[in-house]
Amino acid sequence: MYKGIAASRGIGIGTICRIIEQDLSFETKIVTDTDAEKARFQKAIDDFVEETYAMAEEVKKNIGPKESEILLGHAVMISDPSMSGEMFSMIDAGQCAEAALTAVCDMFYGIFSTMDDEMMRQRASDIADVKVSILKKLLGIEDVDISKVPEGTVLVCKDLTPSMTSQIVKENVAGIITEVGGPTSHSAILARALEIPAVLSVPGIVDLVADKDTAIVDGTAGDVFINPEISVLSDYVIKREDFNRKKEELKKFKGKETLTADGDKLEIFCNIGTPKDAKKAMECDGEGVGLFRSEFLFMDNTHLPTEEEQFEAYKEALETMQGKTVIIRTLDIGGDKDIPYMDFEKEENPFLGFRAVRYCLAHTDMYKTQLRAITRASAFGKAKIMVPLVTTVDEVRAVKKLVEEIKDELRKEGIPFDENIEVGCMTETAASAAIADFLAKEADFFSIGTNDLTGYTMAVDRGNAKVAYLYSAFQPAVLRSIKQIIVAAKEAGIPVGMCGEAAADPLMIPLLMSFGLDEYSVNPVLVLTARCIISKWTKAEADALAEKVMAMDNVEDVVAALKAAAKE
Amino acid sequence: MVSKEFTINDELGMHMRPASLLSQMAAKYQSNVTVKYNGKDFNAKSVMLLMTALIKYGSVIEVVCDGPDEEEALAAIGEFIDSGMGD
Structure with missing residues (x-):
């Protein structure tokens, strides 16, 4: 058996056809008739561009517009003044077409392949592809069809x-x-x-x-x-x-509602990191966005993002989602992230330190900019504000007060926004589980962040190999916290979702259904999988399983029982 | 010669698609069009050179146009960058 990178899922069985690289060596010659050489080169480029456009058209039809753009990029590259322009000048100076092509392509290959940017490094393989294709034209080599x-x-x-x-x-x-x-x-x-x-x-x-x-x-x-x-x-x-x-x-689940085996309606949302991911959420059939991380605006930036920059990003996601809910989590970082223009101090224990809502409420100018951008964007869809790392009711009150101030400002300025924009809690700390009933009176919704909830409840850093065995959302302590949060939300009559990895876990889903979770926010590629699992369980079956599992005092028994009950 | 500063608001920065559209737009004008970034000059009519500049999201670039149609060139390119570079 040979190991490689799993790049496209599925199992293929068949007969091998090798595509062997052909000998593309050539003799470097000094050219005297430079006009004839340039004509020969131009012909090779023209043939290449023509074929590339034809191929791009095919790809657009059979695969998609995004994939065909990769090929169109090849035609654009070779037509560039610093590519073919440079090559023609070298031919003018007496180089043969093959040598000119190779020299310029290799130079750009060298630049792009060493760039500190994954996307740009990919361009190096495009350049190599262009070089080989045109070299084949010049040398009269036909490809395996x-x-x-x-x-x-x-x-x-x-x-x-x-x-x-x-x-x-x-x-x-x-x-x-x-x-x-x-x-x-x-x-x-x-x-x-x-x-x-x-x-x-x-x-x-x-x-x-x-x-x-x-x-x-x-x-x-x-x-x-x-x-x-x-x-x-x-x-x-x-x-x-x-x-x-x-x-x-x-x-079969594409384009369908998310229904339990009893026909009760639940919702599958998506977790996204940039406005562009919203397209993915739509393509994958997400019914909303349960977690839009706003950190990208701050981390890939040279300055504090302005209200306008943030507004545009939130608006784009909201418009893409066409009226479906988009829950935007306000800035969730602290001393573990080095952002040069923000005054995070190095802390002994950044995960227990000055971060997320704590930092934001101490920097209200910065925080109001973000809240104002979200509130303004709420005029373009169904936006909700989610506050991370909540540990006290006062934090929720403070954020709501800021939002009310912003609404007053916007009203005075005549700027439109959604009067009913909701402010909810990301319940992801041991404290938020313990006081979930208090929080539910103040928050408009809950969203359980299981990754941090597990870490904070079990007092475990998942990156520490010596204690990572304790890190499991199936630990009885974590399951009880999850249940407590969901029950508190239900009693207060507010919606509750989950935006951690556990929301898509086939073993966890029946428990969440039993506890009463309304909204499951998952990686876009898992939308249909989650919807399929939900369709297999009735509430009664889920309740019976949950009752059994919640009486177990250790994680091994819990996982074994859930695995035994899992439905294929 | 005219020039103006712009902030790149495409999340992926000056990647293939915007660079290619920008260079095609710049090529329509007779004027020389230069992008100044990180202390270096890049010929904006070349998609390859624009990409080598590695211009990231949120960066500020200066566009310099020099030639008979410099005003039109700067206006058109400015509008293109501000509108999100075709993405």
Whole structure:
């Protein structure tokens, strides 16, 4: 078995077709007839651009506009004055077209591949792709026609370039294995868009296999098997059926309401980090945003974000969500983050220190800017304000008072906003669970942040390997806190959601249903999975399981009981 | 010669798409268009050079236009940057 990076989920089984890199070496010549050489080069560029546009059109039709932009970028790159312009000048000076192309492309490759920015480093592979494509044109080398491979082919190559990917016929390619490329590379993105299982970065794989070998590509685990034993093969045939069946099953939940087996309606929201993620939430069928982290505005910035900058970002997310709820969490950072323009002091114990709402209420100018931006944005959708790290009722009162002041200002200035904008609590501390009934009288809603709630309740830093075994949301202490928070919200008649990882956990969901959780906020890719799990449980079944589990005094028993009851 | 400062409000900074649109826009004008950032000058008509500048979200850049249609060039480019660079 070979290990690689799991880049596109699913199991592919098929016959290998290797795409071997061709010999692109050339002789460097001194050119005397520079006009003829330039004409030859121009022809190669023109052919390349023409083919690229045609391919981009195909990709746009078959895959999507975003993926086709990668290819269009190649045409833009070569037409750039500092690319082809520079190359033509070198030909004028007597270099042959191949040498000019290589020199300029390699120079830019060098610049981009060492940049301190993942997105820009990706551009280096685009440049290499452009170079190889045009070099092939100049040298008259024809490519293997990937579009002609037979059904059940597993492609094995050094790197899957966008131009190669765009020729793939989805029905015929069972899997993809490469030697290079990461989870965010174009090959990975395109493989996922085509729903072809892919394992990338398997060292030396091209030389380890031969054409017609049988391969298993496990794109979920990142495993590759070449000419496997019959027993392994039959295991994976079953796994493949299983995966495909589940995938089909999930598709049935697209565009549907989230209903329990009794037909009670719940909601699946999404957790997002930037306004652009809101598009993802919509694409993945999220019914709202349960957690919009506002930290990106502060962390990827050189200055305190202005009201206008923040307003635009919140407004964009709200407009994208088309009237669906967007819960915006106000700034949630402290001394563990180094933000040069903010006066965070180094603290002994930043997670118990001057952070989140504590910092914000001590810097009301800064905090009011954020609250005002959110309140203004509320005119463009259904915005809610969520306060992180609440430990006292006074904190909620203080934030609500600020919001009321802002509303008065906006009214006087004639600026529109939602008069009923809600202010809620992120319940994620041991204190917030203990006084959940008090908080529920003051807050308009609760959202349980299970990651921090687990950490603060168990007094565990999950990053510390020696104590990480205690970090589990299934610990009886954490389960009791979760239940207490949900029950307090229900008694006070306010909605309660959960925006931690636990909200999408198949083992946790029946418990949350029993406790009465209304809204489950998950990573966008897990929306359908969560909706599917909820559909399988009735309230009575969930209650019976919860009653049994809540009587257990240790985490092992809890998890074992939940696993035994889990529904496939 | 005319110039003006702008703040980049695209979260991903000057990545491929905005850089490519900006360079195409700059190329429409006869004037030389230069982006000044981090003490360096970049030819705005070149998408490659614009990307090498690694201009991040929230950065302030100065756009300098020099030539017969410099006013129009600066106005058009300014509007493009302020409107979120096509994203």
